[in-house]
Amino acid sequence: QVQLVESGGGLVQPGGSLRLSCAASGFTFSAYGMSWYRQAPGKERELVGYISNDGGETDYVDAVKGRFTISRDNAKNTGYLQMNSLKPEDTAVYYCTAYRTLRTYWGQGTQVTVST
Numbered sequence: 653q654v655q656l657v658e659s660g661g662g663l664v665q666p667g668g669s670l671r672l673s674c675a676a677s678g679f680t681f682s683a684y685g686m687s688w689y690r691q692a693p694g695k696e697r698e699l700v701g702y703i704s705n706d707g708g709e710t711d712y713v714d715a716v717k718g719r720f721t722i723s724r725d726n727a728k729n730t731g732y733l734q735m736n737s738l739k740p741e742d743t744a745v746y747y748c749t750a751y752r753t754l755r756t757y758w759g760q761g762t763q764v765t766v767s768t
Contacts, residue, residue: 654678654757658748661762664738668766672733674748674759682706682726684752688733690744690764700746703731716742738766 660672674686687702701712703722710722719738724731731748745761 656748656750656757656759658746658759658762661746661764663765663767665768666738666740666766668738669734669736670738670764672735672746672748672762672764674731674733676729676731676750676757679750679757681729681750684750684757686722686724686731687749687751688722688731689747689749690742691747691761692741692744695744697747700733705752735764738764740766742766 655677657675658672660670664670683705685702685705688700689697690700691697699713700716701720701722703710703724707724712720719736721734743764743766745763747761748759750757
């Protein structure tokens, strides 16, 4: 059974940090690239960034460059999204995906709220 399970979301004050985790099971995680998306209330889902299957390549949307870092530990079948200097506009449900040609798996999402 294929599963991606996000965790680590919550409420944080502006300027704070959170680390999201994405635990994979039921497939060969190391063969898949991984990405993070987010969806804010009333907005379309948007790509935050991605990491290649071996971790050697990453890229981010301009809005999070320099603040967010995507990493992965293939031995643990887990990916991460480190979020620093959080802003209220980062408030969203965050989703991880695992993808390769013609196949993408999605997690269920975790809520991140940045507020005083």
